[in-house]
Amino acid sequence: MSLLKTTLDANAFACILEFVPKPCAERLATLEALMARTRLCGWPLTVAIGDRVGSALDLSPLDAFTSLKQPVPVLLHFSGKDRERRDLLAQLQRMDAAGLDQLLLLTGDRLPGHTPGERPVRYLESVAALQLVRQARPHWLLAAALNPFKYREAEGGAQYSKAQKKLTAGADLFILQLGFDIEKHQEAYDWMQRQPRPKPLMACIMALTAGRAAMLDHVAGVTVTPSMRALLAAEAAVSKQYAQARATRRLALQVIGLKLMGYAGVHLSGIHDVAQFEALEQAIDDLQGQFTSLADWTPAWQAAWQQPDLAPVTFHPPGHAWRLGQRHIEASTKEKARYHLLSAMHHQLFSRTTTLSKAFGWAVTRPLWANPTGARWLHQLERRIKRPLVGCDTCGSCRLQDTLYTCPETCPKGLANGPCGGTNLDRCEFGDRECVHSAKYRLAVSVGRTEVLTDRLIPCVQVENRQRSSWPVWFEVTATGPLPSHTAATPELND
Numbered sequence: 001m002s003l004l005k006t007t008l009d010a011n012a013f014a015c016i017l018e019f020v021p022k023p024c025a026e027r028l029a030t031l032e033a034l035m036a037r038t039r040l041c042g043w044p045l046t047v048a049i050g051d052r053v054g055s056a057l058d059l060s061p062l063d064a065f066t067s068l069k070q071p072v073p074v075l076l077h078f079s080g081k082d083r084e085r086r087d088l089l090a091q092l093q094r095m096d097a098a099g100l101d102q103l104l105l106l107t108g109d110r111l112p113g114h115t116p117g118e119r120p121v122r123y124l125e126s127v128a129a130l131q132l133v134r135q136a137r138p139h140w141l142l143a144a145a146l147n148p149f150k151y152r153e154a155e156g157g158a159q160y161s162k163a164q165k166k167l168t169a170g171a172d173l174f175i176l177q178l179g180f181d182i183e184k185h186q187e188a189y190d191w192m193q194r195q196p197r198p199k200p201l202m203a204c205i206m207a208l209t210a211g212r213a214a215m216l217d218h219v220a221g222v223t224v225t226p227s228m229r230a231l232l233a234a235e236a237a238v239s240k241q242y243a244q245a246r247a248t249r250r251l252a253l254q255v256i257g258l259k260l261m262g263y264a265g266v267h268l269s270g271i272h273d274v275a276q277f278e279a280l281e282q283a284i285d286d287l288q289g290q291f292t293s294l295a296d297w298t299p300a301w302q303a304a305w306q307q308p309d310l311a312p313v314t315f316h317p318p319g320h321a322w323r324l325g326q327r328h329i330e331a332s333t334k335e336k337a338r339y340h341l342l343s344a345m346h347h348q349l350f351s352r353t354t355t356l357s358k359a360f361g362w363a364v365t366r367p368l369w370a371n372p373t374g375a376r377w378l379h380q381l382e383r384r385i386k387r388p389l390v391g392c393d394t395c396g397s398c399r400l401q402d403t404l405y406t407c408p409e410t411c412p413k414g415l416a417n418g419p420c421g422g423t424n425l426d427r428c429e430f431g432d433r434e435c436v437h438s439a440k441y442r443l444a445v446s447v448g449r450t451e452v453l454t455d456r457l458i459p460c461v462q463v464e465n466r467q468r469s470s471w472p473v474w475f476e477v478t479a480t481g482p483l484p485s486h487t488a489a490t491p492e493l494n495d
């Protein structure tokens with residue numbers, strides 16, 4: 001059993017060191033030196049290897065792993081960006097061969113160069129990926145991500161709804177997105193404890209300096225507020241050493257605070273050399289004995305974010321401070337009317353219970369539509385009707401019933417189960433639109449259908465079915481009775 005599994009099973013505190021693979025001998029040597037430590041302040045230390053953090057051409061986590069002179073079990077990341085189901089299944093086989101059995105499944109951030117409307121880029125969604133791997137490898141340790149650092153109701157609510165799906169899909173462990181807002185860490189922890197079967201939570205953290213904050217401008221979904229930046233800049237103005245020492249002290253405090261809060265461990269990002277590691281270890285050793293509870297710890301954390309002559313630091317963006325449980329949003333009359341209209345149309349045409357639906361089902365399942373010309377005609381017909389109505393891209397397996405009539409293909413990543421972690425105040429990571437999942441969440445709350453966002457696990461689209469009509473499939477698949485979405489998933493796992 002891997003060190004991470006053993007540690008989690010024992011309810012002990014675990015440290016994961018994140019390694020971003022680069023084809024660089026020096027980096028690998030540093031990683032090996034750090035892996036040889038095996039512990040941070042006595043806590044078991046293991047390694048996670050990032051996937052496609054920079055670009056799709058990065059060294060793959062498996063290649064990085066096999067480059068190690070003394071490989072030990074690591075947590076591989078799998079990013080769904082520009083990938084399909086077959087890529088994931090192929091990775092599982094390669095992991096079997098390498099003796100690895102733990103995986104963090106991520107949708108992934110925007111692929112560099114992906115511009116909506118140009119070459120379609122597909123993202124294998126984390127919920128569907130979790131379902132696939134859980135079915136194919138029932139005993140593996142599967143981790144999922146959650147980004148609780150959201151400050152508007154719709155984007156925050158949608159994050160937690162999707163996390164519930166990840167629990168259902170088989171996640172054993174959740175690792176939070178990089179964040180510094182300890183109240184949001186507490187919020188995520190409390191949410192997990194309210195779940196019927198809570199899973200361990202780990203938090204991704206790093207030593208934050210002004211330089212790192214500037215770098216994080218390009219990382220979707222990470223919140224560094226203006227007041228945080230002002231403090232970091234003031235520290236940098238004193239000296240680089242001073243700023244680094246303050247950042248290390250805050251990181252040490254964050255590790256201690258998260259442990260006191262009940263977190264199962266930390267996922268340490270941005271530690272690239274042994275000196276940084278040792279400085280962190282020393283800082284934790286120096287501080288740890290001072291705190292026995294969060295009440296002791298909180299004033300020290302607050303003081304670590306203060307500088308004389310500077311305004312107090314806030315961790316939420318100016319003007320936006322939503323907390324889980326606060327409910328104010330309401331869909332517009334137009335949004336609700338559209339939903340009710342589409343719902344009524346769907347019932348009439350696709351329920352298989354009305355006369356119209358039975359007639360429509362009979363018509364689109366005639367053998368005529370199975371020949372290439374007929375199939376092309378039917379595809380064009382569906383596309384011409386549904387594209388103006390819902391933005392349909394004729395994916396071949398319509399999911400509108402499970403998405404409150406918001407077509408998943410109108411999300412630039414094609415996500416059906418909920419948002420990625422990259423939204424910013426309800427805006428899509430791509431910056432050009434409101435996140436469709438925020439709009440869907442607002443609608444779900446307003447029409448009393450929030451269960452759709454948590455209960456309906458939507459499988460990924462089969463690539464070979466794209467650009468076909470979904471209508472014959474809809475009536476053929478359901479002719480023997482409707483299949484709930486979560487059981488209709490992943491029909492073939494014969495890898």
Ligand code: SF4
Pocket residue numbers: 386390391392393394395396397398399400407408409470
């Ligand atoms: S889910 Fe697929 S078939 Fe349904 S509207 Fe969207 S692209 Fe079209």
